[in-house]
Amino acid sequence: MSQKILIILIAGLFLANKGKCQDSVGLWLKLPEQSNSLASKITGERYYLKPFYKGSFFYHDKWLKGNVFLENGEVFKNLDLRLCSYEGQLIYYNKRVKATITIDKHSIKEFNVVNEQGEKEIYKKIYYNRFPKGERYFRLLFDGVYSLYVWYHTVEMKTYPYKDNNNILRDSELVLTKVYFVHTEDKGYIKIASNRASFLQLFPGQKRKIKRAFRRNNISSFAGEPQMIKAFQLLKQEGIIR
Amino acid sequence: MIKKQFNILSLLFLFIFVANLKSECKEMVYIFPDRNSCVSGDTIWFDVMVFDSEGKVRSNMVHVCLSSKESSVTHSTVKCHNNWAHGYLIVPDSLSTGNYIISAFTNRQKHTPQSKVIQKDVLVYNRFDQQISEISMPTYNGSQTVNYQKVGMGISTSAGSLKTRGMAELKVEIPSSLQGNLKALVVNVGMADPLAETLPFYSTSAQALIKKDTGVVIENDAILIRGNVYNKATLEKASNVVVLLSISGTLPYFDYCIADSNGAFSFYLKNVIGVANLYIQVVSGSYEEYIVELQENVLVPEKSKKTGLRILANDQVAYINNLIDAAYYNRLFYQTMQSPEDTFSMDIGFRYPFYGEPTKIVYPELFIDLSDFTEIARELLFGVQYRIKQDHAIRVSNQVQNMLFDMEPLKLINGIPVFDGSKFSKLGTNQIERVELVLNERYFGDLVFKGVLAVYTKDKSNSWINMVPNMFNLRYECVQVNQKGQGPKPKAVGKNIPDFRQVLYHKTYFENDKSLEINFQASDIKGDVIIEVIGIGKENELYVDSKKITVQ
Numbered sequence: 132m133s134q135k136i137l138i139i140l141i142a143g144l145f146l147a148n149k150g151k152c153q154d155s156v157g158l159w160l161k162l163p164e165q166s167n168s169l170a171s172k173i174t175g176e177r178y179y180l181k182p183f184y185k186g187s188f189f190y191h192d193k194w195l196k197g198n199v200f201l202e203n204g205e206v207f208k209n210l211d212l213r214l215c216s217y218e219g220q221l222i223y224y225n226k227r228v229k230a231t232i233t234i235d236k237h238s239i240k241e242f243n244v245v246n247e248q249g250e251k252e253i254y255k256k257i258y259y260n261r262f263p264k265g266e267r268y269f270r271l272l273f274d275g276v277y278s279l280y281v282w283y284h285t286v287e288m289k290t291y292p293y294k295d296n297n298n299i300l301r302d303s304e305l306v307l308t309k310v311y312f313v314h315t316e317d318k319g320y321i322k323i324a325s326n327r328a329s330f331l332q333l334f335p336g337q338k339r340k341i342k343r344a345f346r347r348n349n350i351s352s353f354a355g356e357p358q359m360i361k362a363f364q365l366l367k368q369e370g371i372i373r
Numbered sequence: 374m375i376k377k378q379f380n381i382l383s384l385l386f387l388f389i390f391v392a393n394l395k396s397e398c399k400e401m402v403y404i405f406p407d408r409n410s411c412v413s414g415d416t417i418w419f420d421v422m423v424f425d426s427e428g429k430v431r432s433n434m435v436h437v438c439l440s441s442k443e444s445s446v447t448h449s450t451v452k453c454h455n456n457w458a459h460g461y462l463i464v465p466d467s468l469s470t471g472n473y474i475i476s477a478f479t480n481r482q483k484h485t486p487q488s489k490v491i492q493k494d495v496l497v498y499n500r501f502d503q504q505i506s507e508i509s510m511p512t513y514n515g516s517q518t519v520n521y522q523k524v525g526m527g528i529s530t531s532a533g534s535l536k537t538r539g540m541a542e543l544k545v546e547i548p549s550s551l552q553g554n555l556k557a558l559v560v561n562v563g564m565a566d567p568l569a570e571t572l573p574f575y576s577t578s579a580q581a582l583i584k585k586d587t588g589v590v591i592e593n594d595a596i597l598i599r600g601n602v603y604n605k606a607t608l609e610k611a612s613n614v615v616v617l618l619s620i621s622g623t624l625p626y627f628d629y630c631i632a633d634s635n636g637a638f639s640f641y642l643k644n645v646i647g648v649a650n651l652y653i654q655v656v657s658g659s660y661e662e663y664i665v666e667l668q669e670n671v672l673v674p675e676k677s678k679k680t681g682l683r684i685l686a687n688d689q690v691a692y693i694n695n696l697i698d699a700a701y702y703n704r705l706f707y708q709t710m711q712s713p714e715d716t717f718s719m720d721i722g723f724r725y726p727f728y729g730e731p732t733k734i735v736y737p738e739l740f741i742d743l744s745d746f747t748e749i750a751r752e753l754l755f756g757v758q759y760r761i762k763q764d765h766a767i768r769v770s771n772q773v774q775n776m777l778f779d780m781e782p783l784k785l786i787n788g789i790p791v792f793d794g795s796k797f798s799k800l801g802t803n804q805i806e807r808v809e810l811v812l813n814e815r816y817f818g819d820l821v822f823k824g825v826l827a828v829y830t831k832d833k834s835n836s837w838i839n840m841v842p843n844m845f846n847l848r849y850e851c852v853q854v855n856q857k858g859q860g861p862k863p864k865a866v867g868k869n870i871p872d873f874r875q876v877l878y879h880k881t882y883f884e885n886d887k888s889l890e891i892n893f894q895a896s897d898i899k900g901d902v903i904i905e906v907i908g909i910g911k912e913n914e915l916y917v918d919s920k921k922i923t924v925q
Contacts, residue, residue: 155780155823156792159615159629160658162819167630169590169597169641171722172818174729179773203643203722225819232816237724 166227170205175232178215178222185293186305190216190283194224197244199234212244214254216307217285219267221254236266255280259320269312272356273363276373277333278314281356283307311359325353330362337371344369399427401491402435403915404477405559405907407879409569410496412700414466414709417495420559420881421451421458421477424913430456432479434592434852436670437462439475439495442680445671446473449853450596452646457557457881460853470499472510472680476578476672480592483670490672491519494572498693500700505693508568510683511576519575519915524548526906526918527888534923535895535902538872541922545889545906551916552887556909562878562893564696565903565921568689574917578672595643596851598667602636602655605662610636611655614663617790619652621835625788625827626719627727629820645851647717652789652835655843665845692900699873699898706870716854727817728783728825731809732756732772737802746797749805756812757826765794769824772812782824783815787835796837797828806831872896895924 181188194211199221201207211224220233221242241255253271257280273279290304312320313333323329327345331338344365345351352358366372406419421435438448439462446468451460462475475493482488498505527546535541545560590597598618602611613631616638620626630638642649655663685693725731735753743749750759756770758777769782784791791797811825838844874896882889895902901921908916 155783155821156615156656157658158780158821159656160613162615162631164631164633166819167639168818169639171643172628172727172820174727174815174817176729176816177773177814201722225816227819228816228821230816230821235723235725235729237730 163227170207171201171203173199173207173210173223173225173232173234174238175223175234178220178231178233180231182295184287184301184303184305185290185295186285186307188215188217188285188305189222190214190285190307191244191246193247195244195246197242199223199242200240201238202240203238212242214244214268214283216283217305219284221268242268257320261320270356272360275363275367276315277363277366279359279363280312280314280320281359282310282312284310309356325355325359327351327353329353330366334366334371340369340371341366344371400425400430400432400479400481401489401913402477402479402482403491403575403909403913404437404475404493405561405881406475406493406495407561407876408495408563409493409572410498410566410696411464411875412498412500412697413464413468414500414704415464415700415875416709417462417464417475418876418879419460419462419475419477421453421460422557422909423453423456423458423479426913431591432481432593434594434596435477435479436483436672437475437477438671439464439473440672441471441473445669448669448671448850450670450851452594452852452855457883459855459881464497466500468497468499470502470505470508471497472508472572473497474576478672480597480670481589483672484589490578492576492578494576496566496569496572498697500697502697504690505685506690507682507684509680510568510571512679512681513573513576517576518573519577521574521915521917524551524908524916524918526908526916528904528906528918528920530904530920530922532922534925537895537897537899537924539895539924541893541895543878543889543891543893543904545891547887547889547908551908551910554911555916556883556911556913558882558889559905559907559909560878560880560882560889560891561876561905561907562902563876564692564896564898565901566689566696567692567901568683568685570903574915590639590641595641596645596670598640598642598651598849600638600653600665600667602632602638603664603666605664608664610634611657611663612636614655614657616665617654617656619654619789620649620719621652621787621789621833622719624721624723624726625785626721627788627790627817629818642719642851644720644722645718646854647851648715649717649719649849649851651845651847651849652838653845653847654790654841656792657843663843665847667847667849695898695900696875699875702871703873717851726788726809726827728785728809728811728815728822728827729813730811731825731827732812733810735808735810737805737808740802742802744801746800749800749802749808754808754810754826756810759794759797761798765798767794767797767826769810769826770812771814771824773814778814778823780823782811782826783822785825785827786837787829787833788827789835789838791841793841796841800828800830804830804832873898877902899924 191213194213196209197212199207213222215222223232223234225232239256243251243253245251254268256266257269258266267282269280269282272281285305285307287303288306292300292302295301311323313323314320330341348365350362403422404419406417423430423435433453435458436450439446447462449460449462451458473495476490478490529544531542604611612634616630616632618628618640628640632638653665737749747759750757758768760766767781768777770777806829809827815822878893902924903919903921905919
């Protein structure tokens with residue numbers, strides 16, 4: 132009988148302790164002095180990894196080193212970054228607190244990462260006032276009077292049923308889409324398709340010149356970013372754009 | 374063996390040389406006050422120019438400090454635009470008669486042991502002193518003063534002497550050798566103090582401003598706040614405690630610093646103007662009480678400077694008596710300048726507060742009257758659990774995982790962190806303006822917040838903090854409000870109102886003209902007026918000329 136009372140008493144004490152809330156201060160006090168920084172701090176919320184799908188939520192498969200430029204003019208260098216093209220958010224891995232953090236979009240002006248090929252990818256936060264309205268990260272492909280941007284957007288698409296790694300039957304997959312935009316001071320952001328017709332439509336007065344330039348330089352495919360950049364470089368060479 | 378020792382020694386010398394080079398700072402500040410002497414309670418207006426003899430100026434915040442031989446008296450911080458700033462120092466009313474020093478320096482200078490600071494001596498006469506017959510004056514040797522060139526600036530006036538309140542035309546003809554070679558020209562016209570004329574143009578402080586290099590921080594559009602935390606019981610430096618800084622406001626400011634082994638902490642406030650009400654909290658794992666001390670941006674006086682007692686001549690005594698009388702009448706007819714205490718602004722640069730975009734904003738007064746926070750939490754704050762029985766425990770839900778967080782959220786009242794949930798208990802609909810909720814795990818630098826509950830009260834006095842242990846409300850003078858266009862007291866408008874201006878004209882010209890034509894009006898004070906023209910060359914060299922006229 133006394134044993135039972137003892138067990139109930141211990142269990143009661145345990146539960147009482149469990150019920151009492153802990154403060155986050157305990158976590159703060161574990162921080163090293165290296166957590167100090169005179170610069171303003173990176174703010175964001177925890178990024179939770181979602182269930183596995185066919186495809187990836189991220190545009191970047193791995194953590195890449197990059198710099199983040201904040202709206203208040205401050206720069207944070209050499210961070211581990213990944214672009215979550217599904218949510219259109221920049222994810223950062225904070226090594227000190229071992230957490231993946233979605234950096235507040237309102238605080239970011241632009242960021243860049245060095246990809247696995249060693250190329251620097253520059254992303255700018257753009258307010259797009261057409262559907263869907265909002266702030267997006269556009270990658271700058273070509274900078275000039277006519278600037279070329281690409282918006283990476285991962286969408287969920289229906290597909291044939293398949294079983295994922297956990298043996299769960301699924302019927303959707305994640306697909307990366309690329310939407311190209313040309314920006315000029317006077318016209319703003321114009322959506323263009325990755326084909327020759329779009330270029331001709333963009334510069335209606337110089338159709339013949341563009342056709343000739345593409346023909347002479349054997350540019351017939353506009354399928355990816357390198358081809359689009361090449362096409363813009365060619366237009367600059369020909370004096371069609373500045 | 375000897376060769377090896379020689380090599381080691383050479384390397385050592387090379388290392389010392391390189392280390393010295395690294396810490397050397399050539400950034401300096403010229404200060405141009407509008408007067409060399411004043412009466413206690415007066416306002417000294419000044420212009421400052423920051424320059425770097427070896428490179429680009431990197432700081433744009435200048436600290437100006439008035440100090441006696443023993444301690445600092447008053448100070449201000451001004452922000453430079455194109456390396457120039459304009460500001461003022463209010464000389465305390467109770468300051469005793471004596472020789473004081475105005476020093477102007479940047480934080481970069483202050484924290485570089487080898488740097489020199491340019492100083493200007495001023496004489497302050499206490500306005501209650503009846504008969505000043507002697508005064509302690511500094512004595513300088515050649516190495517303690519700054520060199521300048523005496524160059525004829527072609528100063529001419531429309532008349533050699535003036536009547537009281539008479540108008541004068543002043544012309545400055547810049548010599549051809551200096552035309553196009555001047556950065557700026559400072560023109561100062563004021564009553565000539567025979568005693569102040571014996572002071573050097575500039576002196577320098579070669580003293581190491583700090584005992585050791587604690588890391589140079591360049592203040593650019595920002596000011597650095599440094600301080601120390603001590604254990605209240607033992608007075609030992611408290612290390613590894615978290616120091617939180619909050620500034621209450623519509624968009625509250627928040628920052629944290631983990632105190633180092635010396636209990637030191639620092640914060641870097643950007644785009645701040647005016648006098649800030651800082652709320653500093655020390656957070657530790659124990660129940661111990663702490664003391665916080667902020668370091669002021671002042672210069673430690675150089676005690677090695679020699680002074681000697683000077684017996685004053687009759688003309689010097691007469692001038693001082695006149696000046697004190699004039700100050701008395703000025704106080705009767707004009708308002709004395711007060712520092713604008715309520716002015717404070719801070720551009721945080723973001724749309725949302727440091728805890729991010731709120732998930733929900735609730736305005737309790739839009740609903741029925743609820744007497745306390747328990748009812749508000751239960752009826753209006755969905756996702757918030759407030760339990761009085763468990764030490765006023767608060768928990769908020771994690772909307773991503775659809776469950777309550779296992780730890781307490783960051784609780785704020787008017788943007789100031791609160792660690793005692795009971796502070797909320799008496800807040801009802803009548804007291805609360807709005808409640809902002811963040812139902813996510815938030816990160817601020819390396820700090821984690823398991824949700825955020827931010828309550829903004831209608832009463833912004835924050836009187837509740839008085840009872841909070843380890844919470845300190847400190848008034849901190851940040852950057853002086855831009856006083857462009859402001860200057861010495863204006864001229865009297867009527868005949869019946871006395872005009873006892875000591876400074877008749879003070880302006881800095883940046884246009885590199887061949888000549889300047891200026892009009893100024895004499896005041897009611899009789900005596901010598903000194904016209905001083907200071908040219909600052911492109912290599913930061915100084916050219917000085919002066920002329921005296923009499924007011925009869």
